[in-house]
Amino acid sequence: MLSLPSSISYQQQPGMLKTLMIDNQFATAEIALFGAHMLSFIPKHVQRERLYVSDSSIRDGKRAIRGGVPICWPWFGGLNEGYQMHGYARERVWELISATEKDDCTELVLSLADTIGEGFFGKATVSVAICVGKTLSMSLTTTNVGDDAFEFSTALHTYFAVDDINRVELVGMTGDYTDKVNDWAIGTTPVPYRFPERTDRIHFNPAKYLTIVEGDNTVNIESAGHDSIIVWNPGAELSKSMTDMSDDSYLKMLCVETGVTQGKKLAVGEIHTMSLIVD
Numbered sequence: 001m002l003s004l005p006s007s008i009s010y011q012q013q014p015g016m017l018k019t020l021m022i023d024n025q026f027a028t029a030e031i032a033l034f035g036a037h038m039l040s041f042i043p044k045h046v047q048r049e050r051l052y053v054s055d056s057s058i059r060d061g062k063r064a065i066r067g068g069v070p071i072c073w074p075w076f077g078g079l080n081e082g083y084q085m086h087g088y089a090r091e092r093v094w095e096l097i098s099a100t101e102k103d104d105c106t107e108l109v110l111s112l113a114d115t116i117g118e119g120f121f122g123k124a125t126v127s128v129a130i131c132v133g134k135t136l137s138m139s140l141t142t143t144n145v146g147d148d149a150f151e152f153s154t155a156l157h158t159y160f161a162v163d164d165i166n167r168v169e170l171v172g173m174t175g176d177y178t179d180k181v182n183d184w185a186i187g188t189t190p191v192p193y194r195f196p197e198r199t200d201r202i203h204f205n206p207a208k209y210l211t212i213v214e215g216d217n218t219v220n221i222e223s224a225g226h227d228s229i230i231v232w233n234p235g236a237e238l239s240k241s242m243t244d245m246s247d248d249s250y251l252k253m254l255c256v257e258t259g260v261t262q263g264k265k266l267a268v269g270e271i272h273t274m275s276l277i278v279d
């Protein structure tokens, strides 16, 4: 087994998923091997949990975890009838490839050993490098190792923790979006951008810098290698109907997702990296 720096330990309580706990001078964090799924990030200088995970999330290792940072791959959203929403990578166990103590963070690299699955015809490797420091950085790398080009889509589907969605504003987004709540109609980003009701939008503007503002609590999001930003809050009604969310979950989270939703073609040997920094 890989030898781990002292800031990282494995944790597995009975009936729970195996996770990696990180505790260094900058932050604490938790990552499930199932899905290479970030579950927690608490920077020590602010002492606030940045990620929302539902208390009712089903953690049986069969279904995706509700909250944290699901990795959607090799597709984002629904593919065709019968296919797993957001791809199958978030429902497979990833392998820890390396763990390194750096000056400004603890870096872990996880990789998905088996990337083959129904609905995806490419031959690819996929790995995620996660740096837990004063900021959380995640870089998802897809490589075409086959003999043919393929197309894929992806997202780092971050659930940010908020105290009350009614007080939240997303700053930095401009331009048009397509609205899942309204039969994919095109809309224009409101100013200020607030969330009084169910929101489910793919923004075509791949904003590099966004900020979630809630009173004096601000979270900066820096994205790269993406073609869109997805913004999702289920609102009261959907929150109530979801088995893995409690009735008022919608008040406590806002998904701001860094994504490639328009389909990215990768040539033979080509590498694509998409990344996210949470500050």
Ligand SMILES: O=P(O)(O)OC[C@H]1O[C@@H](O)[C@H](O)[C@@H](O)[C@@H]1O
Binding pocket: 064, 085, 086, 157, 180, 200, 201, 230, 232, 257
């Ligand atoms: O329930 P899932 O598969 O985790 O998806 C949650 C949400 O993820 C968002 O990215 C989508 O835009 C929403 O439509 C979807 O409901």
